[in-house]
Amino acid sequence: MGRIRKMAKDDLLLQIFAYMLLIAMIIVFLFPIINVISLSFSGRQYVERRDVLLWPLGFNLDSYRMIFEHQYVIGSFFNSVIYTFVGTLYSLTLTVFGAYALAHKRLRFRSLITLLIAFTMLFSGGLIPTFLLVRDLGFLDKMWALIIPLAISPWNLIVMRTVFQQNPDSLEESAKIDGAGYFRILFRIIIPISLPVIATIGLFYTVDKWNDFFNALVYLSTKSKFPLQLIAREILVTFSDQSLNRIVNAADADRMNFTPMTFRAALIVISITPLMLVYPFLQKYFVKGVMIGAIKG
Amino acid sequence: MDLSNDKGLYLMLIPVILNFIIFHYIPMYGLQIAFKRYNIVLGIDESPWIGLTNFMNFFKSYNFVMVVRNTLTISLLLIIFGFPMPIIFALLLNEIKHKLFKRFTQTVSYVPHFISSVIVVGMLLQLLSPSGGALNIIRSLFGLPEVYYMGSSEYFRTIYVIMSIWRSTVFGAIIYIATITSIDPEMYESAVIDGANRVKSMIHITLPNLLPTITILFILRLGNILNIGWQELLLLQNPLNRQVSEVIQTFVYRRGLIDADFGFGAAVGMVNSLVGLLMVIGANEVAKRVGETRLF
Secondary structure, three states: OHHHHHHHHHHHHHHHHHHHHHHHHHHHHHHHHHHHHHHHOOOHHHHHOOOOOOOOOOOOOHHHHHHHHOOOHHHHHHHHHHHHHHHHHHHHHHHHHHHHHHOOOOOOOHHHHHHHHHHOOOOOOOHHHHHHHHHHOOOOOOOHHHHOOOOOOHHHHHHHHHHHHOOOHHHHHHHHHOOOOHHHHHHHHHHHHOHHHHHHHHHHHHHHHHHOOHHHHHHOOOHHHOOHHHHHHHHHHOOOOHHHHHHHHHOOOOOOOOOHHHHHHHHHHHHHHHHHHHHHHHHHHHHHHHHHHHHHO | OOOHHHHHHHHHHHHHHHHHHHHHHHHHHHHHHHHEOOEOOOHHHHOOEOOOHHHHHHHHOOOHHHHHHHHHHHHHHHHHHHOHHHHHHHHHHHHOOOHHHHHHHHHHHHHHHHOOHHHHHHHHHHHHOOOOOHHHHHHHHOOOOOOOHHHOOOOHHHHHHHHHHHHHHHHHHHHHHHHHHOOOHHHHHHHHHOOOOHHHHHHHHHHHHHHHHHHHHHHHHHHOOOOOOHHHHHHHOOOOOHHHHOOHHHHHHHHHHHOOOHHHHHHHHHHHHHHHHHHHHHHHHHHHHHOOOOOO
16 A cells, blocks of 8 residues: 555656746746847846846837848848858759659669768868868858858658658659659649658758858858858857947937847847747647658658 | 769769868878978978877876876766756656646757757856855855865866756657657556556566667767866866866867967877777677667
8 A cells, every 4th residue: 555655656746846946947948038138129228237037128119120131130140041042952952953863772873872962961171172172162251151062961852752751752753654754743743742741841941040150150241241140240249340339329318218238138039030930830840850851861 | 773873963962072082081092190290381291201109198197197087987976867867857858747737848948958068058157156045055055165176176067067058958858758758658558557657657667678789879978088078178277277177189189279279289189089989889789789879
């Protein structure tokens, strides 16, 4: 009797512990975001008095208005959109081609090519040789430096290939009998039925490219070409952004209701909003994609 | 075997293979500048060989000990604190019966993964700010003195490890969650019949079933031991904490790229890549001996 009682008690403790830890996690995850959002909408005096924690005080939109005044933020936003869109298109196309081709088990040199691709996950030339190559190709300070090198993620390719391999052979056989070539089969048959995995991989690429700052940091030097992350880095991380100083100095101190801190907060909110808007719709695909990749990979 | 017909497939593969050869394998050829004194005018092929000088310079430099020590320390900390977290999270999430709460937790916790490194660091710096950052506000609410967290090397490791865990826990947990859901429910049922409670089930059923996954992921994790998350580290670095925050990868970036000491940077990077490769192979061998699972 005592043993059963102890086991039930253990279970209860486990439940309590689980709930407590997860609730603590949620707080830790959400608090920074809530804090930042509150700061971005708060008025100057409250922020300077250190009163703002969880909700905005002195609600105003000046910080956001100032974002538009900034020389580079809006432009970099559009840069990011372009880089991400073109980059994802390019990467996704190549990945689909590669995954589809390599899904054919009877293809000659298939194992060799797959090995070639997989090996790059283990070893690579490194930062310096890659940089020198990109420079020698004339891509420095050009958008192409962000799109073409390292366009294909071996991991994504392998995941997609695995999914393609699930398609029954009969699917292609019957099309081939009808005289269809591989390109037509790919575009007319395989892609339409594989939209979930293509969307998922596309999502992976999109998130990676939108969030990337390092490639831009290494290869771009003209500020007007910087993507959002790079401008954000100067404003939020290195604190080396001159434009912000200019805005703060130029603003009429009494009438403008923002501080560098609220400006930064607004920038953060703007940066994460696009993905946050899309995220609920895509969460399903995203989780599924990772699971497929993990289990089958 | 319709080899002639495979032309279409090869056509598709051409841009893919080209991309890999050009951007992955040609740089490997360029790695030879690690053994040369690279001269921009002469280029890769014509620059003079200097053998292991670059490597020796690295090993003998006064930075060497610091950089290696930092790299190992941070990597180990990340593994010790960061690797178990997704497992714990997955196990605990599995114990939650309340569907809505479960779904809510999952949704909320995937968010950090979508936020870019820059923004995460930016938020963190805001929180830690000595003038109005939330953390210091809370500290003063409790009567504690305010701390300039980013102003010294004291807190850096803690901050970085916590940030990494914040970002990566749930993403890593996805795999474990998926594995758990694929465990045959009958195993639990028979365990309950045998008189086990949830705690015992967790220990004796869930965990053993997770072991293959854990092993593989651990192998991969070890292989990446020197590489993971260093871009965030680069962002968190500042002159005040550089003593503990400079790791091999940031060192390569700083000396090899910014200071344009290309040969040196290539050499250090090569050491890094080789060690990583050795670690993966080594870990794989260990897994093979242990018997159950392996990567290749």
